[in-house]
Amino acid sequence: MAKPKRYAIISDIHSNIEALDAVIEDAHAQGVTDFVCLGDVVGYNAAPRECIQRIRELGCKVVKGNHDHYCSDPSVDLDDFQPNAASVIEWTRRNISEEDTRWLYNLPLSTVIMGFTIVHSTLDSPSHFRYAFDKQDAEDSFNYQRTRVCFHGHTHVPCIFRRTTTGASHGILKLGAANGLLEQGNYFINVGSVGQPRDGIPKACYLIFTAEGMTKLSIEFRRVDYDVDAAVQRIKDAGLPERLINRLYTGQ
Numbered sequence: 001m002a003k004p005k006r007y008a009i010i011s012d013i014h015s016n017i018e019a020l021d022a023v024i025e026d027a028h029a030q031g032v033t034d035f036v037c038l039g040d041v042v043g044y045n046a047a048p049r050e051c052i053q054r055i056r057e058l059g060c061k062v063v064k065g066n067h068d069h070y071c072s073d074p075s076v077d078l079d080d081f082q083p084n085a086a087s088v089i090e091w092t093r094r095n096i097s098e099e100d101t102r103w104l105y106n107l108p109l110s111t112v113i114m115g116f117t118i119v120h121s122t123l124d125s126p127s128h129f130r131y132a133f134d135k136q137d138a139e140d141s142f143n144y145q146r147t148r149v150c151f152h153g154h155t156h157v158p159c160i161f162r163r164t165t166t167g168a169s170h171g172i173l174k175l176g177a178a179n180g181l182l183e184q185g186n187y188f189i190n191v192g193s194v195g196q197p198r199d200g201i202p203k204a205c206y207l208i209f210t211a212e213g214m215t216k217l218s219i220e221f222r223r224v225d226y227d228v229d230a231a232v233q234r235i236k237d238a239g240l241p242e243r244l245i246n247r248l249y250t251g252q
Contacts, residue, residue: 004212006031009191011038011153015045016195019204020054022226023194030208038153039065039120044196044244046234048092052100064107065120066129072104084241117150131155138188149187157199158192158221182217202251
């Protein structure tokens with residue numbers, strides 16, 4: 001009998017190599033068989049080259065996040081961006097190679113892996129990078145979901161949306177970051193952020209998805225300590241905005 005697949009689902013690394021390396025180490029210790037990345041490999045923090053290299057070394061499936069898009073497409077006009085965000089995008093563009101830029105640019109917006117879907121934002125308009133904060137946002141994405149489970153990121157807040165069907169009625173339940181077997185229904189699951197959590201817990205966050213076929217499915221959200229001070233020092237050395245430092249310490 002084949003062993004179940006154990007996927008480490010990671011998202012929103014945002015150029016934080018210290019957090020990414022801690023997550024990879026933890027995932028290996030948990031017996032993960034495969035890695036999957038939901039995008040935003042770059043942005044906000046100060047190790048974009050290192051994070052791109054590490055993700056490519058893992059050989060995992062990756063979809064494009066909004067920061068991957070902004071940093072790899074020079075035609076994106078930054079005039080409407082907040083100054084802090086624009087400055088980091090411009091810095092990242094200058095500090096990644098042409099090969100890195102091409103790799104980011106050519107990432108798909110969504111894909112299906114062994115019976116589950118991955119996307120950075122939502123399935124109804126993945127190229128517009130909409131946020132899924134509530135039940136209506138999830139409902140819009142569910143309407144385009146063709147697999148039982150879809151993993152996403154973008155908000156940096158771990159969350160589970162579940163759609164159940166009873167007769168002709170449909171419902172979505174926001175469960176929060178719960179662990180365990182997935183009951184019947186369809187799921188739209190935000191795996192949180194590796195490199196810049198925003199739910200008040202500054203530890204790196206990722207999810208382990210265990211699949212025995214596509215019938216017995218379970219999830220486990222994991223929080224991992226990492227060297228925040230080292231990541232902060234990189235930001236200081238790069239001259240990036242101070243607000244980025246505060247976010248790493250507070251998880252907000």
